[in-house]
Amino acid sequence: MRTWVFVTLAVYAIVFAVGGVWNHLHDLIVSGLDAYRYAPQPFRVFFIALVVIDAAVLVLLVLRRPAAPILAAVVTALDLIGNWISDWQYYHDDPGWLVGNKGGLIQLTVFGIFVGVTAVPLRRALQRRR
Structure with a gap:
């Protein structure tokens, strides 16, 4: 396995x-179940479901399945959209919510960009491995 594939x-x-x-x-x-009471109901359900969804993506990544990077990109994009919409009032009123343990949207956004840029090349590399 190439180094960049392993590291990614x-x-x-x-x-x-x-x-x-x-x-x-x-x-x-x-x-x-009140963990995300601030979020609109569809995002609240999604955030709770992420315990299982993220675990499934993790398993697919560890098994090096070609679908894993694309699924990771979709899940990350939905998570980003949900966080931006659900937490906007906090980010707008307190920019400290953008980083750190309060919100961490900057970190999630950087990861989202990384996944968006690497998902397709990573999928191709995993397909060639099979």
Whole structure:
């Protein structure tokens, strides 16, 4: 496996494990089903479902399935849209929500750009591996 493929898969996997599965699971453990009460109902359901969705993407990434990068891009894009819409009032009123533990939208956006740029080449590399 080429180094860039390995490193890119590792970045995806770490972010989906820690930034995805762990963060959403933590929110549910701490706040239960009210974890995302500030979000519109469709995003609230999606954010709760991300515990399972992010875990499924993580498994596909670890198994190096060609569909994994595309699925990761779709999930990340939906997560970004949901966060921008749901948290806009906080970002607008307190720019500190853009970084750090409060919101972290900048980090998620940077990851989203990374996934958007690398998903197709990574998929092609994984297809050639098969």
